[in-house]
Amino acid sequence: MNKRILVTGGTGFIGSHTVVELQQKGFDVVIADNLSNSFEEVVDRIAKITGVRPDFEKTELKDASQVNAIFDKYPDIQGVIHFAASKAVGESVQKPLMYYHNNLTSLMNVLDAMLSHNVHHIVFSSSCTVYGQPDKLPVSESSPRKKALSPYGNTKAMCEDIITDVAKVNDMDAILLRYFNPIGAHESGLIGEYPQGVPNNLIPYLTQTAAGIRKCLSVYGNDYNTPDGTGIRDYIHVVDLAKAHVVAIERMLDNKCKSKTEIFNIGTGHGYSVLDIINSFEKVNDIKINYQIVGRREGDIEQVWADTTYANNELGWKAERDLDDMMLTSWNWEKSRIEN
Numbered sequence: 248m249n250k251r252i253l254v255t256g257g258t259g260f261i262g263s264h265t266v267v268e269l270q271q272k273g274f275d276v277v278i279a280d281n282l283s284n285s286f287e288e289v290v291d292r293i294a295k296i297t298g299v300r301p302d303f304e305k306t307e308l309k310d311a312s313q314v315n316a317i318f319d320k321y322p323d324i325q326g327v328i329h330f331a332a333s334k335a336v337g338e339s340v341q342k343p344l345m346y347y348h349n350n351l352t353s354l355m356n357v358l359d360a361m362l363s364h365n366v367h368h369i370v371f372s373s374s375c376t377v378y379g380q381p382d383k384l385p386v387s388e389s390s391p392r393k394k395a396l397s398p399y400g401n402t403k404a405m406c407e408d409i410i411t412d413v414a415k416v417n418d419m420d421a422i423l424l425r426y427f428n429p430i431g432a433h434e435s436g437l438i439g440e441y442p443q444g445v446p447n448n449l450i451p452y453l454t455q456t457a458a459g460i461r462k463c464l465s466v467y468g469n470d471y472n473t474p475d476g477t478g479i480r481d482y483i484h485v486v487d488l489a490k491a492h493v494v495a496i497e498r499m500l501d502n503k504c505k506s507k508t509e510i511f512n513i514g515t516g517h518g519y520s521v522l523d524i525i526n527s528f529e530k531v532n533d534i535k536i537n538y539q540i541v542g543r544r545e546g547d548i549e550q551v552w553a554d555t556t557y558a559n560n561e562l563g564w565k566a567e568r569d570l571d572d573m574m575l576t577s578w579n580w581e582k583s584r585i586e587n
């Protein structure tokens with residue numbers, strides 16, 4: 248019999264790609280999502296890609312009774328991958344309580360339901376945002392966490408602590424995956440990121456500029472202490488990131504965890520500047536991007552990339568897709584959205 252995984256936020260950007268990878272590895276999936284930042288049609292698209300329709304439950308995870316109802320309905324759930332969260336940094340500054348409610352209450356309801364239904368494994372989507380601007384690069388899992396610059400970042404650190412405390416004293420193990428910058432889209436062009444309104448992140452802004460939806464991409468600062476002066480990040484293809492979740496859940500189901508809570512950096516180990524990204528996009532897609540250098544964006548860190556040694560050796564996972572691949576699939580996804 249297939250093992251069933253509950254994927255919260257499974258119609259979202261990273262969630263949907265993870266559901267595809269899980270199903271392709273033979274897992275049964277139930278998705279719980281309130282569709283606040285995604286569409287139910289994603290479920291059809293996952294079915295199109297994999298040939299299997301995941302179960303879908305429209306669920307408000309802030310409501311404990313709805314969370315319990317899922318575990319009651321699917322008593323074969325063996326593990327949880329918890330993505331569901333609000334994720335806009337700027338919005339979190341404006342609406343801190345909404346972020347604390349959404350991100351913390353939902354997690355606590357999921358943990359409560361797991362304990363009362365004897366589900367022992369959770370993978371949590373954390374973020375390299377917990378490192379702030381690290382003192383040493385590349386940043387490894389043992390680098391200290393820094394004070395968060397936004398309520399969003401704070402919820403990631405707080406969720407890590409809540410999970411660690413709960414796992415410590417219960418029959419539960421946890422894997423915290425600290426993602427770097429997920430970009431790209433599924434090669435089918437059927438799933439990807441749906442940014443709402445004017446995008447805040449570099450890649451959706453860039454692809455919308457290429458598509459003529461935006462006039463000009465602003466590059467936030469070229470006076471950083473980096474080779475070309477623009478900010479550096481570790482961009483990772485969302486399919487590679489999705490695969491890391493499958494490896495993590497399998498590790499827990501196979502009882503291979505070395506401690507109750509394990510932490511892994513999920514990046515490529517390479518840092519690319521904003522100008523590297525623009526150049527790669529222009530080269531692989533043969534499109535010129537209209538951009539201008541403007542002032543720094545408040546709250547941005549200068550540079551960060553991952554030391555992935557621990558994830559590579561211990562998880563046996565490694566990112567395989569390169570920057571060109573990320574730029575190709577990001578553009579492919581933007582184009583498929585224009586056409587539909």
Ligand code: UFG
Nearest residue numbers: 374375376447448449450452465466467478479521544547
């Ligand atoms: N950038 C631009 N122009 C834009 C948008 C971004 O030059 O229009 C630059 C930024 O200054 C930065 C880089 O592109 O140097 C990447 O910016 P993103 O907004 O794409 O990503 P961030 O690294 O700022 O943030 C991302 C997620 C956050 C998460 C953070 C750390 O959006 O949710 O990584 O994990 F907290």
